[in-house]
Amino acid sequence: ERWPLHFLMGRLSALFGINVWEIERVFVLLGMCATLFLITSLRAGLWQKLAIYALLIFSPYTFRQYYAVPGMLSDCFFYVAIVGLAVGMWEKRWALIVISICMACFIRQTGVLLLPLIVIFCFVEKINLRKGTVVIALGLMSFGFSKFLSYIVFAPVSGGYVAMHTL
DSSP states (O other): OOHHHHHHHHHHHHHTTOHHHHHHHHHHHHHHHHHHHHTTSSSSOHHHHHHHHHHHOOOOHOOOOHHSSSSGHHHHHHHHHHHHHHHHHHHTTTHHHHHHHHHHHHHHHGGGGHHHHHHHHHHHTTTHHHHHHHHHHHHHHHHHHHHHHHHHOOOOOTTHHHHHHHH
């Protein structure tokens, strides 16, 4: 289910003649830079931004692990998508929320479990239901597109497979 990103890395490896693990490590570093960009875009003081970034970057379960095991690149970008979703919700930046939820649902199908957070967010923040519905629909479309591509590329699997891994 997490093949599209690795497929892209394999294509880049073949195109540039570079070991795929090294390309994936470069993309882990790009994920770290994207996280830094997201954190610096917050409306917070410098020390707060540094503390948030330090907590995210120095956790033994995030980028250090992803750099050591670059085969977890889809998990790395799922993590970046979650950070983007959190920043988008904090700043109420709907474009960032949409990009993040679509990225999360496409890269890792368990991203659909983030969709109820959009509903809760809209309810708590008294956001127009229409905005929330559009975001959820786009997330579901991203999930569906990923499933459709998987169906085309690979042999169909039993229907209980998605429910088993999602729940």
